[in-house]
Amino acid sequence: MLNLQVRDLENELNTAQRCCQESEKDRRKYTREIKELQYQVAEDKKNEERLQDLINKLQQKLKVYKRQMEELEQTASSNLSKYRQVLTQLQDAEERADMAENSLVKYRSKSRLNLSSSIGGIYHSASSSMLMRNFSRSASAMDVMREEDRRERED
Structure with missing residues (x-):
């Protein structure tokens, strides 16, 4: 009977030792998992900081x-406005020209008619002087217009 009790106690001891070994094995396993998770948390935190810096x-x-785009839009708008203004000035200048x-064509044709219809020397000389006056007026008017156009282009 004593032998039986000793065997039972030895079996209980073996069972307790195996249980203790398994518990120690589980403890090491969980400790390793905790360390891995702590490392992963630290890495995730570093990555989060890097991503926040990048953001x-x-x-x-x-x-x-955005600021550059706004400046470029303003410049484009200003340039478009200037282009339209210059285009209007060009059209006006072309119209005046x-x-x-x-x-000038009218004055020339009138002068030719006056020259061809003139018979007398006095009339001829009067027509010639009138033709010259008209031509010089037209030429000076053209010069004035050209000068105005040049000034507008410079502005």
Whole structure:
């Protein structure tokens, strides 16, 4: 009977030792998992900080790009306005040049008619002087218009 009790106690001891070994094995396993998770948390935190820095830098770049875009839009708008103004001035100048050219053609045709219809020397000389006056007026008007156009282009 005593032998039986000793065996039972030895079996209980063996069972308790195995249980203790398994518990120690589980403890080491969980300790290792905890260390791995702590390492992963630290890595995730570093990555989060890097990503936050990157986000901040990209937001700053975005602000700079938006400001540049607004400046470029203003410049484009200003240039378009100037282009339209110059185009209007060009059209006005072309219109004035056409009118001056038409006036010159009229004066020339009138002068030719006056020259061809003139018979007498006095009339001929009067027509010639009138032709010269008309021509010089037309030429000076053309010069004035050209000068105005040149000034407008410089502005």
